Amino acid sequence: MGKEVYRCIECSDKASELYRDYNNGILKITICESCQKPVDKYIEYDPVIILIDAILCKTQAFRHILFNTSLNIHWKLCAFCLLCEAYLRWSALHGSEQSGDPADIIRYTKEWEFYVMFGLAALELAAFCGGALLFLWLWVGALQGGSVQLGPLLRALLLSCYGKVLLVPVVIWEHEYSLFCLGLIKLFVLTSNSQAIRVILNSCRRLSVAAVVFGFLSETLVARACQQLPCSI
Template sequence: MKYRCVECGFGIKTLFVQYSPGNIRLMKCENCKAVADEYIECERMIILIDLILHKPKAYRHLLHNVLNQGTVKLEGLLWKSTIIFLLLDAYRSLLLQRNEEEQSSSLSFSSLVWRSQQIFLDVLVGNLIFLCVFLLAIRILLNTSVGFSRCGNLLLSILVSSYLKIFLVAMMVWEFPSSVIFIIDLFVLSSNVVALKGQIPSIYFP
């Protein structure tokens, strides 16, 4: 199946039938009998608001019906999302160390290299541990093995649902206390959970 119902995650061949330009009829899901994807008629701002409000339906629409293999190259999107994700994580580590750098009188070249290596290790080890715990939790909680393609879809769900990390860029312009970083981390983690919750039905449905 190419698309999925945003209500239950069941596979569906098409989301709407177009009779003429601007005249479409939304298809209903065969499993839950509800409209498969009502977000087709919604503006992007409404979808963005629902994503911020952590609605699983909005994540299913984005991940299955917008970012699917028929419309975008998932491999290229996965690599781009990974690079942006790692850069934002590196900037987060840099922000956490900024207070220590301000307290020191001067920074030598060797200390700068040491801090760069420390940031790189923090980002690499932290994300590696997170992915290992994530895959282990899926295997234990769902009691099922996830194939390579579905594992890639789940990884893309995590990367896309971490969009709230972009708010770290605002700290380049305005000064915020370091506690704001941990608040953003909580929002990102909750967004990851909702996105994964929206992906779970696709593991069982064909």
């Protein structure tokens, strides 16, 4: 562990280790030299507590996940979220044809329109991430002369889209407030995206919000352009 670089979840200062092993099962959490607080208290916490703090968009929880863990499920999570969004769009397109039969999901996968919806969702996500990353690269890299590592930022953006999983219960528990729920989910995802950018860059909130807004505008423009296509569903 000594060669890896971690981050203090309180002040974001670098640390060489999270804890020290004194053998015989004796572990001592490393204290940050900058803020004199534990580098990462979450290594002793249950994953459920960490998830709850992440849902609450706590900066410490985001730093723990993005810097001090080897969580590399962002591409799998991205694919699952895209499937959820494609299923939601499919169900909205064929709402009157739905039934309570669980075998319907198998029928959906045989329909070409389902894959078209998946492609559109993937294109919009790519536009969002590309727009946000382009804004950060131009603002931080070109205008301020700083360095931007796009890889960690992309990983953070994809991981912070975990809120899209909530699209599934919205479809299952269909009611008249579905549009309101979808709006809340979108707001939650954008808030998580902003917090993830802020944690990675250790920047002010205004910069992360501006990047998310730019990405959202890019996503909206791509969605509108796709709707104008002659072959659009």
